[in-house]
Amino acid sequence: MFIFTLRKLNLFLFTMLLLTILSFSLSFLFPGEQLINISGQINATEQELAILATSYNQEGNIFEQYLAYVFHIFSGDLGVSMSSQTDIAGEIVRLLPATIELSMFAFVIATVIGVPIGFVAAINHNKVTDNVILAVAMIGYSVPVFWLGLLAILTFSIQLGWLPSGGQISLLYEIERPTGFMFIDILVSESPHKWQALQNAYAHIILPAFVIAAAPATVFIRLARSAMLSVLETSYIRATRAKGLSFIQIIFRHAIRNALIKVIQHIGLQFANLVTLAMITEVIFNWPGIGRWLIESIYQRDYTAIQSGLLVLSTFIFIVHIITDYTYAALNPLARGAKYGSR
Amino acid sequence: MKVNVWLAKAIAIFSVSMLASCETENQQIAENSLIYCAEGSPASFNPQTDTSGTTIDAIANQLYNRLIKFNDDNSIAPALAKSWHVTRDGKMITFYLRKDVHFHSTDYFYPTRLFNADDVLFSFNRILDSEHPFHLVSEGKYPFFQNVQFSNIVKEIEKINDHTVRFKLHQANSSFLANLATDYAVILSKEYADLLAEQDRKDDIDVHPIGTGPFKLKSYQPGSLLRYYRHDNYWHNNVALEQLVFDITTSDTGRLTKLLTNECDVIAYPIAPHKIQENPELQLEEVTSFNIGYLGFNTHKPPFDDQRVRKAISHAINKEAIIDAVYGGKAEIANAILPKNSWAHDKSIQPHEYSPIKAKQMLIEAGYKDGFSMDIWAMPVQRAYNPNALTMAKLIQADLSEIGVQVEIVSYEWSTFLRRLSLGEHQTVLLGWSADHPDPDNFLTPLLSCSSVVTGSNRALWCNQEFDNLLKLALQTTNINQRKNLYFQAQAIIQQALPLLPIAHSKRFQARNKKVKGQLLTSFGGVNFAEVSKQ
Numbered sequence: 046m047f048i049f050t051l052r053k054l055n056l057f058l059f060t061m062l063l064l065t066i067l068s069f070s071l072s073f074l075f076p077g078e079q080l081i082n083i084s085g086q087i088n089a090t091e092q093e094l095a096i097l098a099t100s101y102n103q104e105g106n107i108f109e110q111y112l113a114y115v116f117h118i119f120s121g122d123l124g125v126s127m128s129s130q131t132d133i134a135g136e137i138v139r140l141l142p143a144t145i146e147l148s149m150f151a152f153v154i155a156t157v158i159g160v161p162i163g164f165v166a167a168i169n170h171n172k173v174t175d176n177v178i179l180a181v182a183m184i185g186y187s188v189p190v191f192w193l194g195l196l197a198i199l200t201f202s203i204q205l206g207w208l209p210s211g212g213q214i215s216l217l218y219e220i221e222r223p224t225g226f227m228f229i230d231i232l233v234s235e236s237p238h239k240w241q242a243l244q245n246a247y248a249h250i251i252l253p254a255f256v257i258a259a260a261p262a263t264v265f266i267r268l269a270r271s272a273m274l275s276v277l278e279t280s281y282i283r284a285t286r287a288k289g290l291s292f293i294q295i296i297f298r299h300a301i302r303n304a305l306i307k308v309i310q311h312i313g314l315q316f317a318n319l320v321t322l323a324m325i326t327e328v329i330f331n332w333p334g335i336g337r338w339l340i341e342s343i344y345q346r347d348y349t350a351i352q353s354g355l356l357v358l359s360t361f362i363f364i365v366h367i368i369t370d371y372t373y374a375a376l377n378p379l380a381r382g383a384k385y386g387s388r
Numbered sequence: 389m390k391v392n393v394w395l396a397k398a399i400a401i402f403s404v405s406m407l408a409s410c411e412t413e414n415q416q417i418a419e420n421s422l423i424y425c426a427e428g429s430p431a432s433f434n435p436q437t438d439t440s441g442t443t444i445d446a447i448a449n450q451l452y453n454r455l456i457k458f459n460d461d462n463s464i465a466p467a468l469a470k471s472w473h474v475t476r477d478g479k480m481i482t483f484y485l486r487k488d489v490h491f492h493s494t495d496y497f498y499p500t501r502l503f504n505a506d507d508v509l510f511s512f513n514r515i516l517d518s519e520h521p522f523h524l525v526s527e528g529k530y531p532f533f534q535n536v537q538f539s540n541i542v543k544e545i546e547k548i549n550d551h552t553v554r555f556k557l558h559q560a561n562s563s564f565l566a567n568l569a570t571d572y573a574v575i576l577s578k579e580y581a582d583l584l585a586e587q588d589r590k591d592d593i594d595v596h597p598i599g600t601g602p603f604k605l606k607s608y609q610p611g612s613l614l615r616y617y618r619h620d621n622y623w624h625n626n627v628a629l630e631q632l633v634f635d636i637t638t639s640d641t642g643r644l645t646k647l648l649t650n651e652c653d654v655i656a657y658p659i660a661p662h663k664i665q666e667n668p669e670l671q672l673e674e675v676t677s678f679n680i681g682y683l684g685f686n687t688h689k690p691p692f693d694d695q696r697v698r699k700a701i702s703h704a705i706n707k708e709a710i711i712d713a714v715y716g717g718k719a720e721i722a723n724a725i726l727p728k729n730s731w732a733h734d735k736s737i738q739p740h741e742y743s744p745i746k747a748k749q750m751l752i753e754a755g756y757k758d759g760f761s762m763d764i765w766a767m768p769v770q771r772a773y774n775p776n777a778l779t780m781a782k783l784i785q786a787d788l789s790e791i792g793v794q795v796e797i798v799s800y801e802w803s804t805f806l807r808r809l810s811l812g813e814h815q816t817v818l819l820g821w822s823a824d825h826p827d828p829d830n831f832l833t834p835l836l837s838c839s840s841v842v843t844g845s846n847r848a849l850w851c852n853q854e855f856d857n858l859l860k861l862a863l864q865t866t867n868i869n870q871r872k873n874l875y876f877q878a879q880a881i882i883q884q885a886l887p888l889l890p891i892a893h894s895k896r897f898q899a900r901n902k903k904v905k906g907q908l909l910t911s912f913g914g915v916n917f918a919e920v921s922k923q
Contacts, residue, residue, distance in 0.1 A: 202649040210649045211642075216613055216633045217421045219606075238417055331642070333612075 049374055053367055060363055068356040069114050075348040083114065085124040085133065085349030123353035128345045133353045137335060141361070142225030143213060144334035148323045150250055151257035152316065159262035160308060163269025167304075168296065170274060179270075182263040190322045194256045194329035201252060208252045211331035215249075218242040253330040257322045261315045265308070272307035276300050306377045313369025317362045419922050420630035422904065424915070425643045425652035429610050429636050433597040435572045436515060436533070437526045439824070441772075441914070444571050445656065446634055449916035450616055451492075452574035452599035453624075455483055455508065456565060460910070462731060462826040464565050467624075468503065468575055468600065469553075478560025478866060483508070485551040490621035491577045492604035496596050499579055503600055505547045510578035512545055521585060526594045532572040532824060541567075560864045562871065566827035571913045575600060602627045602918035612636055628906075628921035647899055653922065654908065656915075658899040661718075671902050674718070674895045678823035678912040680725055680831065681773040683764075683784070683889040684847040685816050691762075692815060695885055696754035701816075702740040702889045704747035704791045705784055714780045715894055722890035724879060725831055729911055731868070732828035732875040737883055748791045759792025765809065765817040766799045772894050773820030780818055780891075810844045817847050823912055828875050833859055836887060850887035 072083040081087060084097050098104070102113035117123075123133040166178040202210035213227055214220065220227070220234050220242060227250075231242050276282060277300060285295050324336025331337070335358065342350035430446040432438040455469040466472075469483035489503035514522045515530045516539050533539075541561050546554045557564060567573065580598040584590050597605055600623065603616035614634035618627045635652055637643045640659045646652040647670065648663075658664055664672045683705070685692040692698055707721050723739040726732055751759065764784060766777035774780065778799065785795040800808060809817060823830045834840050837859055838851035855878055862874040882888070898909050906920035 198645065203645065206649060209651050210645045212651070215651070216423055216615075216635050217417055217631065219615065241417065 046374075053370060057363070057367060061360070064356055064359055064363075065115055065118065066111065068352050069111050071352045071355075072114075072348070075352070077348065081127075082348045082352070083124060085127045085130070085347075087127050088130070118356070123357075124349040126342070126350045127347045128342070128350075133350055136338065136350075137354070137357050139222075139225055140333060140335040140338050141357070143227065143332060144320070144323060144327065144336055145361075146226050146228065147250065147253060147257065147327070147332060147334060148316070148320055150254040151323065152261070152319055154254055155258040155262040155265055155315075155319070156312065158258065159265025160269045160305075162262075163266040163308075164273050164296075164301065164304065166266065167270045167273030167277065170277075175270075178266060182266045185259050185263040188259065190256060190260065190325050191329055193259060194253070194326055197252050197256050198329070209249050210252075211249075211329075213249055213333055214242060214246045218245060253326050253332055256330075257319060257326050260322060261319050264315055264318075265312065268311050269304065269308050272304040273300060275307075276304045279303075306373070309369070309376065310373050313366055313373070316365045316369070320358065320362055420628075421633065422629050422631070422653045422917065422920065422922055423633045423635050423651065424917070425637045425646050425655040426614075426634045427636075427640075427643070427656045428638060430614070432526065432594050433605070433608075434526065434576070434594040435574050436511075436530050437594060439531045439572065444914035446614060446914070447597070448571035448574065448914045449601065449918065450603040450632065451597050451601045451605065452576075453489075453601055454569060454571075454573050454575065455485075456569045458566075458569050458826065458910075458913075460907075462729070462911075464569050467569075468508075472565075474565075474866060478562065478864065479557050481555045481557070481564065482548070483553045483555070485553065486623060487551055489600050489623040490619075491580070491600055492598050492619055494596075494598065494604050494606075496592075497577075497580050497583065497598050499577065499598070501579060503575070503577075504550045505553045506550075506578045507575050508553045509545055509547055510581055511574065511576045512542070514576070515539075516542060516545070522581060522590060522593065525590050530572075532570065535824075536563075536567055538567070560866075562863050562866050563825075563827040563829040566825040566830070570825045572824070603629075603632050606631075622918075625919060627918055629917060632917050647901070650901065653904050654898065654900040656898060658897055661897065661899075664899045669902055671900055673898045673900065673909055675909045675911050676720055676727060676729060676893050677772060677896045678727055678730070678826055678831075679773040679820060679894060680722055680727070680835075680890055681719075681771075681780075681818070681820040681892045681894065682722075682725070682835075683816055683818055683891060685887060685889070686812060686814050687848050687850045687887055688812060689815050691754070691756065691760055694754055696750055697756065698886045698889070699740065700747045700750035700754060700756075700791070701788065701793070702747075702886060703743050703750065704793070705787050705889070705891075706742045707891055708742070709787075710780055710783055711892055713783060714774070714776050715892060718897060719892040719894040722893050725835065725882065725888065725890050726828055726875075726879070727893045727911075730826060730828055730831075732872055732879075734876045734879050737879060740886075740889070744787075744790050751791060751793075759794065761794035761796065762788075763796045763798045763815045765805070765814040766797055767802070767817075767819055768799050768805060769802050771820055771822070772896065773822060773892070774818060775894070777818040784818075809847060812849055814847075819847055821845075826912060828871075829859065829863060832875070832878060836882065848887035850885065852881060852885065855881045 072079050075082045080094065080098060080101060080103060083101060086093065086097060089097065100113070101117070102109050121134050123137070125131060126133055126136065162178055166175045169175045198210045201208045209215070218236065218238060218241070220230050220236060222230050223233070224230055227246050228243070231239060231246060236242060282295060282300060285299055323334070324340060326332070327334045327337040328340050335354065339351065339354040339358070342354060426442065426446060428442040430443040431440060432443055433447055433451065435444055435448040435452065453468050455467060456464050456472065457467040459465045468486055468489060470486050471484045473482045485503070485505060485508065487502065491499040491503065493499055514520050515533045517523060541557055541564060542555055543558050544556045546556065548554055576593065577598045581593055584592050602619055602622045604619050606615040606617045608614050613636060616632040618630050635646070637646060640657065643652065643655040644659055644663070647655045647658070648667070658672065661672055664670045685698050687693055711717060711719050711721055720728070724733060724737045764781045766781040767774065770776065778797070781797045785797060788795050798814070799805065821831065821835055834845040836846055836848065836850060836855065838856050840846040841849050841851050858874050858878040862871045865871060896909065900908070903923045904920060905923060908915050908917065908920060910916070
């Protein structure tokens with residue numbers, strides 16, 4: 046396990062190196078002054094610019110400039126937003142939890158729905174149930190998320206009036222935001238309307254979470270189905286059958302557990318896809334997360350925000366990958382020996 | 389199977405917590421709170437320093453009071469001043485102040501005394517006295533007061549005693565009281581200002597506001613929300629709403645969606661009026677604003693120096709079609725410059741009816757048998773009084789081509805447009821005016837007086853001594869019948885000379901859930917939640 050950790054750490058460092066180089070070079074590729082792109086200080090005076098230039102080591106060669114940039118990042122300085130002149134690191138810390146919360150919710154929904162349905166399809170291999178599930182999964186995968194989002198708002202918010210159309214919580218509830226995670230903040234808050242607020246927050250997260258979950262859930266269906274199918278064909282399943290175990294026993298005791306290991310390995314990879322979907326969904330559902338913020342920055346040509354936002358988001362996704370790798374390794378000892386080149 | 393049991397338990401707890409609805413509590417918070425979906429963020433928390441409609445809607449009536457206010461019928465009523473007295477020569481106005489008015493106590497300020505004359509002096513001297521320590525806070529801009537040339541009207545403000553204040557004017561001015569009753573003439577707290585000055589954070593006075601109004605500011609997130617709490621010691625009435633939230637939703641479809649899904653109780657500037665009217669739970673309100681969209685003739689340039697030509701053109705324009713196409717029916721046809729709900733509106737004024745035949749005839753009389761060609765300057769920006777000047781210009785172009793007048797439409801970027809307009813380069817122009825208060829002087833003087841030819845708001849460049857004298861006389865008397873009479877005469881002159889062709893008075897719309905009771909919208913000025921309640 047120690048070697049495994051070392052390998053992952055190694056991989057992490059190299060990826061971070063590449064990411065920061067990419068982000069650093071973006072400041073040259075965007076139109077305008079590189080120093081302004083990287084710092085976001087559009088209204089700076091001559092003197093302020095001179096101070097900035099020294100802090101970003103503009104006199105030095107490109108390598109020294111890069112080091113200065115990395116130093117800024119690690120000291121938590123991602124520059125200021127060109128459009129609002131607010132500190133980007135602060136904005137990200139404020140907004141990222143909302144995105145994580147939404148993505149986690151969607152992820153749980155996609156897994157809880159997708160995986161069992163996939164297993165059901167595999168168990169009924171080549172029967173009507175299997176075909177229907179596959180067809181629905183294919184449709185679910187093909188529907189564009191922005192359209193699905195609007196359709197969901199139209200049906201469940203406007204026509205049926207069951208769920209709110211946007212936002213994280215009704216503005217009537219005044220919740221202090223120490224952590225930025227809405228559900229945690231509500232639970233630790235001293236609001237007299239705590240439980241109502243919690244319900245309200247649930248009601249707000251359901252629609253966007255299901256919309257985001259739709260496409261990954263269909264991927265999970267197919268993953269779970271093929272994993273289960275290959276497990277069902279293995280010799281140890283045949284052996285259990287020969288031993289006279291009932292079908293239910295076979296599935297619950299042996300097949301599911303072995304199929305899940307294969308599924309988990311791929312599920313982590315879906316997280317990046319899910320975050321991309323979440324970004325678009327945040328715009329539709331007015332969700333105050335980092336995706337909406339980043340897309341707005343793109344609209345406003347806020348280069349500093351785009352550059353730092355991309356860096357933070359990709360780091361976040363990469364960390365999620367490492368966490369799933371660990372989970373997988375913990376569940377499946379065989380994986381610990383695998384080389385990263387082979388995965 | 390252990391896992392499955394735990395899972396079942398977790399699901400059970402989850403669904404119970406979701407479904408368990410504490411109905412009564414739920415109703416309470418919804419009943420005592422109101423969400424208003426506004427179209428934008430306020431630019432300031434002090435109405436003295438900004439005149440934009442969005443800012444005034446958000447702050448003016450929520451946070452502040454004025455010495456006097458307008459009643460529903462546009463007459464002037466007491467507010468922080470319980471009564472007032474104007475001397476016979478109209479040069480001195482004495483206000484007797486209320487003694488029971490509390491300022492807001494908030495997280496950032498706790499008042500130790502009630503409202504008194506010092507607050508009035510502070511609030512107005514800040515504007516009048518360029519040496520005042522607070523004058524240059526917010527860059528010394530007081531747009532409304534600078535427009536009405538407040539410092540040329542008021543000579544001095546004198547404190548008689550703690551609850552009596554006297555305004556001394558340079559000369560009598562009957563629109564002075566109307567100026568003081570506008571949303572801009574708010575009363576600030578001197579005690580708070582002194583505290584800020586002491587702590588050297590004067591700028592906070594326009595950022596963290598303290599007023600006497602029905603609500604106090606709790607929090608503000610730019611571009612997102614504005615939260616007010618009830619001011620429990622409000623002097624005027626018991627405010628029903630405990631919490632008032634301005635949900636800043638810039639997209640108009642977003643506001644409509646939130647109204648339909650009950651996420652907003654009231655929305656500003658709704659779209660899709662039919663959709664709202666169809667819904668039994670919703671109510672669409674409209675009020676004709678104090679504004680005018682007009683076609684102004686440059687009376688210095690031929691052929692519009694001839695009033696027969698101006699009249700001919702006015703008969704050739706189909707206003708009804710314009711109301712439908714440009715305002716989407718959300719406006720009233722204007723027959724006169726003053727809107728119908730102004731007390732000085734002269735009902736006897738005959739509209740210039742749409743009649744191309746008559747127009748053609750008048751052109752022939754004026755000596756333009758074969759027509760002529762002219763330009764129309766269409767303003768490039770949207771305003772309530774003219775949401776689409778370019779379309780309007782095209783409609784007029786089509787109308788005029790029927791009587792043989794060729795129209796060329798001209799438009800520049802807004803600041804260039806205004807600059808060239810003030811040079812008098814135009815022949816005709818589509819523009820408008822929104823009044824700050826209902827006094828008729830606020831329409832006639834800026835639009836048509838000789839002095840405003842110089843200051844630039846008189847786009848017809850029309851100057852008539854007789855008309856000007858009538859306006860001056862009307863300002864010097866406070867007798868309303870006398871004023872009415874003078875304004876009727878003045879309007880008759882305009883009707884005869886027709887320097888401007890009035891086109892439309894646009895309406896302001898608002899949509900609300902029927903649970904929301906009480907009046908919100910007035911024909912000018914911002915929304916007011918003081919007397920609104922929810923069922």
